[in-house]
Amino acid sequence: MGTGLLTIDLDAIAANWRALAKHARAQTGAVVKADGYGCGAAHVARRLAREGARQFFVATAEEGAALRHALGEGPEINIFSGHMAGDTALIRDHALIPMLNSPAQAARHRAALPAHPYGVQLDSGMNRLGMEAPEWAATRAELEAGPITLVMSHLACADEPDHPMNAAQLAAFTAMTAGVRAPRSLSATGGILLGPDYHFDLTRPGVGLYGGAPYAAARPVVRLALPVVQIRDVALGETVGYAASFVATRPTKIATLSAGYADGLIRYMSNKAQLFAADTPCALAGRVSMDLLTVDVTDLSEIPDHLDILCPQQGVDDLAEIAGTIGYEILTSLGGRYQRAYLGA
Template sequence: MSTGKLTIDLAALADNWRALDSLSRCETAAVIKANGYGLGSAQVAKTLAQAGARHFFVAIAEEGAAVRQALGQGPRISVFSGHMPGDRDLIAAHDLTPMLNSIDQMLHHVEALPGHRFGIQLDSGMNRLGMEAAEWAALRDIALSQDPTLIMSHLACADEPDHDMNARQLRNFVEMTDGIDVPRSLSATGGILLGRDFHFDLTRPGVGLYGGMPFAEARPVVTLDLPVIQIRDIEAGEAVGYGNTWIAQRPSRIATIAAGYADGLLRAMGPKAQLFAGSSRCPVVGRVSMDLITADVTDLPQDPDTLSIMGPAQTVDDIAEAAGTIGYEILTSLGGRYQREYHS
């Protein structure tokens, strides 16, 4: 194969959901937006449904339609972006639940789909999506008379347990929803780990399902093996890759691997990233280019046919740290050229 092999461990995915579910006494949903964090929303949704998830969250209605086709009727599929113009037919045909974010969305939804199920998203301090306190106060009685199925908000700093924003948003959310007889949800993966005060009636784990931080106990879900196209010998003083940014300090053996930033392996990771032959490290040398990465394999006892960049020896968060980003970006950037192989 001339493309990398992305192996997805569905059993680990299910185990991660069960582990996060065990940390609360409430319902545990699953966030499978962005094509199941880049791993395939149909396969991810079916696996998590078999594990016990009955409520799924996506970012946009089109994602919800794809998940409904994979799951069939039964599980609830909620849409974070709410009811956008042009979404009416998708929401109705695929029985999606928009999480309404504003008065305008509320009016549009009840006019376009009277009686159709919806939820409400409140802004407890993140200033991104949801109704602010004054907006919610003006609409609250009218909205509650329409029987919303869920009221939710989202934490800005849940991956930093000691950040005072967590307590502030919890307090704001309680003040906005206290006394309401509607299920409530505040926490994704990080919020689950903050403890039961943050759990309410439903949690919505996302990145922790896929092996990412801040869920340190997660089982790794993704392995990425890359084929070696060519290996060459270079002398001390010779350069490798664009810009001559890496110059050999000794006679070296350099492997060129079939992957690059077009495949979600970010250019910024180059100076700090490693590839692996088993447990042996092979540092990336030179710049990551669109389709190719070069690595120093001088110290290997034999030439490799493939090198691993993601797996037991190097997690998605290790790669993210090398690139100065987060595991979410690495996962959701994994390109379409990989051969995807699912293990259950």
Template sequence: MQAKLTIDLAAIVANWRALARTEETAAVVKADAYGLGLAPVAKALAKAGARTFFVAQTEEGVALRNVLGPGAEIFVFGGLMAGDEAAFRDFELVPCLNSIEQAQRFAVAPTGRYALQLDTGMNRLGLEPADLGHLPDLGSPVLTMSHLACADEPDHPQNAAQLSCFQEIAGTGRRSLAATGGTLLGADYHFEMTRPGIGLYGGLPFAAAQPVVTLSLPVIQIREVAAGEAVGYGASYVADRPRRIATLSAGYADGLIRAMSGGATLWAGDTPCPLAGRVSMDLLTVDVTEAGAPEWLDILGPHQGVDALADAAGTIGYEVLTSLGGRYARSYTT
């Protein structure tokens, strides 16, 4: 029996609306809509009124165009890579040009409209301020953007430093600096467009987000374990007293990463059930002593969101979402 992953599209739409701070609120749907399914998520957002979308790679842009058809504006963060010119032209994608080399490539083979991505201090993607005087004549961009490195930490001094740099070099017109964290920093960071990502899917730093995912795992077997007996690989868990241990059908092959071992909690209704031992490729072992004989346990749901589960694994909610595997029986609610 497959584990069940339920995705609440209405919650995604509600989160997008709740994050609307400007006249134009885009939606970031890269990485298969953060692991939750590009087609259903993008269709739901478009139906709700989203007209502007961001993806990371050319292939994602092509897939999104095939989902949404004409009309939607699709930006590609990675910009115009060599060999992708035809795809940008044929599918009306907008490259976020990140370097002099990409700008020169666009000048030689213009694909339509373009955006400029500026580096304001993150040193990851984007044109340095000194590059701007050496750009070929491309006409005006349809968007000038940058990205904040520390927006999840509102008091971090780099936020103000990047804002000041962006104000100095971005000029006028249509501008975007804020993803989810930047949106929550306030109006100074909003400019003409915000582009929330993780907040749409129920993740921090949007603490007021509606929860989006429920992940329920089936119990294969329950056994009695005596005090002193070990459970799982490496005998890393040893029962301190008689315990009832359930074996569940899911593991790190399903995106429940091994770092959760010894720290994660699952839920039988309102009863917490701690993980017992290491996460295996296809199996989890869970202490259900206080829960009777459950047939299903939730690892994501009303009692535990993606960020709480991420904390147990020493990671972030982004990784939990984007790691969710392909073996789940997925369903969508509206």
């Protein structure tokens, strides 16, 4: 096998969803955008639907249409980007619910699909998506008179529990939605962990389902094993890889592995990351290239046919810290060349 094996534990995703649903004093949906954070939206959503999830969230109408094909009729599929120009047929034909982000989107939706359900996204302080307070005040009566399913906002700093933005956004959202008749939603994973004041009627866990921070109690979801293509001996003083950035300080045994930045293993982890042979760490030696990694396996008594880069010894957030990024980027960058295996499908 010339490609890596990405193993995705759907049982772990289901367990994380159940735990977050139990933690939240509200109905619990699931965010499966970006192909289920790189884990396969169809597989993830079908499993979570079996667990009882009835509301799913994706970024775009195109993602929503693909998810509808996977889920069939029944579950709600909500679109964070709202009703964009050109989305009408997708929204109508696949029973999608756009989260309207502006008066312009609201006008577009009412003109194109006047009887079709919608939600509304409010800007409570993040300054990214959603209607600001004056826009909502000007359109609220008309929007509430229609088939509105949800009023939501999103927290900017929920992964920092003590950040003052959390309380400020909670206060803003509470004030903007006072008396609203539709269900309300403010919290993704981090907001769930902030406590019941942030839960409202529906929570939308995302990264915590997939084993990422800030949900420290999450079960790990992904394992990535990379095959060894070749072993070579490198003499003292010889170099390895592009730009000769690794210089052997001893007689060194180098394993060349099949994976690189084309597979989501970003170049910044060059000469920094570790891979594992069972519990034994092996240092990445040299630059990450497009298709290959070179790893120092000198200290192994026996060379395995693969090394792990995501595993119990090194989770997505551990690797992200080494790579100078966040676990979200590691997950969503996992490449299309990997062979994928699903546990608990």
